[in-house]
Amino acid sequence: MKEQVSLGATSYVVLGLLDLGGEATPYELKQLVAASVGNFWSIPHSQLYSEPARLARAGYLSERRESGGRRRKHYSLTARGRRALKDWTASPAERHWELRDPGLLKLFFGADPERLAGEQLETHRGRLKQYEQLMNGLGEMPEGTRLALEAGIGHEREYMRFWSKLAR
């Protein structure tokens, strides 16, 4: 008698990370998110405690609890969870798309382009560098990860072009 739950983007992030990593505690998920997908899709850490529990209740994850010490909970995918993830990746992506960029918002509402550009260039330069290091640093990585990172780099370069034009 599994509980019925609906799966949102957050759910799939959890499933996806567990698929990549094999097994993890919420705390480890938190680190994984921070180091990967969190760069463009943030998830509050408290969700990474409640969401796996929810998914486990619905049979997508199995839960193993340490017997001693901190009694951490380790989660891993069940067959059902793996299935759900596969189905999701194979289905067309929702149209819903969002670029929540406070810098662009300020620009839209009349901030001085030149002053904003200086600051934004700095921000994006930093981020670009970080992405490029990741790309070179990590040797082997799954193809999807690498491609998503490439996309990120592409967008950062686009930001550099854009703000550079305004900076002069």
Added chain:
Amino acid sequence: MKEQVSLGATSYVVLGLLDLGGEATPYELKQLVAASVGNFWSIPHSQLYSEPARLARAGYLSERRESGGRRRKHYSLTARGRRALKDWTASPAERHWELRDPGLLKLFFGADPERLAGEQLETHRGRLKQYEQLMNGLGEMPEGTRLALEAGIGHEREYMRFWSKLAR
């Protein structure tokens, strides 16, 4: 004795749109959002009823109510509201940035790049076209608006490049 409220991105969108448009009802705000900033930063319509009310209570907006008919509420900026908007545009943008793109998320978690690319190209082609029409269609527009639109177009072109590489 004004009520104390904290201003978030949504608040500034409301202030900003009223600054651009002079005066508006929540319903008009909804349309303005849909036609402009909503393209990259969505706001649920119900917020566009509650947020102006909240801002009015705190003295950032003034409220004028139609005496007959539907008794719609028209909002406009007070000096205080205009001030808050100016301060915000002049302050450095928060680092917090997000690209919520379900397509990239699926790519990250292992979707077949080629199949995803076909679908994404279509989506982005549509959006790009729409932006370009806006750019050409609207004659005069505030500089910020035009620049933000240019940024959007830049990113869409980047998407086209990216997914095209994967599409072959």
Added chain:
DNA sequence: TCCTCACCATCCGTTTCGGACTATCCCAAC
């Protein structure tokens, strides 16, 4: 006159957010 459709607004249950708070563990210094 009545109907219908577009316009307009509110409500409210659910989900998400994010920050404050607490607990635990490890190791080093005393």
Added chain:
DNA sequence: GTTGGGATAGTCCGAAACGGATGGTGAGGA
């Protein structure tokens, strides 16, 4: 061994966001 500090790990809860269901109002046409 005991104390203390920093990294690790988890919980909680009020506030905000979400989004869909619902209902009213008015203009124009049949």
